[in-house]
Amino acid sequence: MPSRAIPQLFLRRDCQVSLAPLRALRYSVRTQCPFTVAEKGEAVTMGLVERYVERERWRRRLQLEMAPAQDPEPLVRFGRSALPRARGGRRRWLAGLGVIAALAAERADATTLHVVQPGETLSQIATRYGVSVPDLARANELSNPDRILVGAVLRIPASLLVSERVHRVRPGERLTSIAQRYGVSVESIRQANRLPDPDRILVGQMLVIPSVPETAMDTSASSSARRYVVQPGDTLSALAVRFGVPLSTLVKANGITDPDRLLAGQTLVIPRRELGAGVLLAGVPAYRQSLPLSCESAAVSMVTAYWGKPVSEWVFIENLPSHPNPHRGFRGNMSGTFGGTDDYGVYAEPFIPILERYGFRAQAVYARGDVSVLREELSLGRPVVVWMTNLASVQPRLIGEADGERFILVPQEHAFVVYGYDEERVYVVDPGDGQYRSFGWEDFLRSWGYFDGMLLRILPAPWG
Known part of the structure; x- marks a missing residue:
């Protein structure tokens, strides 16, 4: 064809x-x-x-x-800066759904959630929360710890957070001085961190501090407070005789309502004996805060570490609510500039429910000029978080208002951990730089008085 x-x-x-x-x-x-x-x-x-x-x-x-998707303008909240919204809104929206789903499915065992950020590794996240990489990988069923996705939600179980303390080596420190600070042996720190040479540690290195065996506690008279884990068959009266402490003092130091009822595994504080006119508690760690305005979270974390059940600063950073009233939540942006009242901070009350989730009892106390309240807490072996101005500087008291409530705002608000005092000075840990320092009584009381003598009392709960 x-x-x-x-x-x-x-x-x-x-x-x-x-x-x-x-x-x-x-x-x-x-x-x-x-x-x-x-x-x-x-x-x-x-x-x-x-x-x-x-x-x-x-x-x-x-x-x-x-063509780029057009995102709606972000909402502007009272006391917070309006930050421009970045590209990739759909991806963040999907990641947000993952966070909400994980929160809804979270068990009642006080699990912390962490959303993986760009550039983060599993090792960095483990160091931040004071846990080991294998434990973190096992808790999240990660087959390859070297491969984690941005936006993934990781679970940090409370059982991992409270098992160990983490110490960052500072210039001039040796393993012997670190062991003395935490009341453990050099060998136990060496084994916990697999150090080949205990005489060679690096500045900035993170060391795991193992828990102190309670059965090996020194029962002799000591200048520092001690802790004891109740064993089966223990009674409060027998423990009072054993440690040479009046029964009434032991009851008061631990907030016990029924002296005839002790729980095996309950942690008791054994009050120290006062020496002269002062008290100085040993074993209070010093941490440097992670964010410009996270001093309160760092201070509370130090006190939990003192009790041998450290809760990471990031647990509080990521779980504190936001609110223009600092008595109800964090006011402003935690990564903002220090010193003002827009990006400000948080007071004692919002920490209480978080601490209760992690096995602590907490109470916001307002001394209002009564120094005996602070002295009594220290004499019972209990360091406290107090609210002052930075370096006890002189500042005005301002009045804020939100949702019909009025509250005090003080420029340069800052939180410290008080761990001792004598006739002339008050001894504190400053999370601003992670250093131990002291203030004269006059400066301390003036600065503390700006906040009506606010302090946060933290004790291990019997069920913790």
Whole structure:
């Protein structure tokens, strides 16, 4: 059969190829622009026209895919800066759904959630929370610890958080001085960190401090407070005789309502004996806060570590509510600038429910000039978190108002851990730089008085 000649097509001058919406392109080219058939002139084949239309279709699809999604303007909250919203809103929205789902499925065992940020590794996250990489990988069923996705939600079980303390080595420190601070042996620290040479540690190195065996406690008279884990068969009266402490003092130091009822595994504080006119508690660690305005979270974390059940500063950072009233939540942006009252801080009350989740009892106390309240807490072996101004500076007291409530705001608000006093000075740990320092009584009482003598009492709960 002889082959048929392919008819030639050419465009009329008044005919234009339509760039209609993509859904219209599924129809034949002929329905969009009919061509006039001719046998002469400058012609093009149908295949060339179809390739042209396919190219235009591809170009339009590419433009649509590259067009950025328009995000709505973020809401502006009272006391918070309005931050511009970055690209990738859909991905963050999906990650947010994952966080909400994980929160809804969270068990009642006080599990902390961490959302993986760009550039983070599992080792960095484990160090932040004071847990080991294998434990963290096992808790989240990670087959490859070296591969974690941005936006993934990791569970930090409370059973891991309270098992160990973490110490960052500072210039001039040796393993012997660190062991003396925490009341453990050099060998136990070496084994817990697998150190080949105990005389060679690096500045900035993170060391795991193992728990002190309670059965090996020194029962002799000591200048520092001690802790004891109740064993089966123990009674409060027998423990009072054993440690040489009046029964009434032991009851008061631990807030016990029924002296005849002790629980095996309950942690008791054994009050120290006062020496002269002062008290100085040993074993209170010094941490440097992680964010510009996270001093309160760091201070509370130090006190939990003192009780041998450390809760990471980041647990409080990520679980504190936000509220313009610092008695109800964190006021402002925790990464904001220090010293003002917009990006400010948080007071004692919002920490209480978080501490209770992690096996502590907590109470906000307002001494209002009564120094005996602070002295009594220290004499019972209990360091406390207090609210002052930075370096006890002189500042005005301002009045804030939100939701019909009035509250005090003081520029340069800062939190400290008080661990001792004598006739002339009060001894504190400053999370601003992670250093131990002291203030004269006059400066301390003036600065503390700006906040009505606010302190946070923290004790291990019998069920913790």
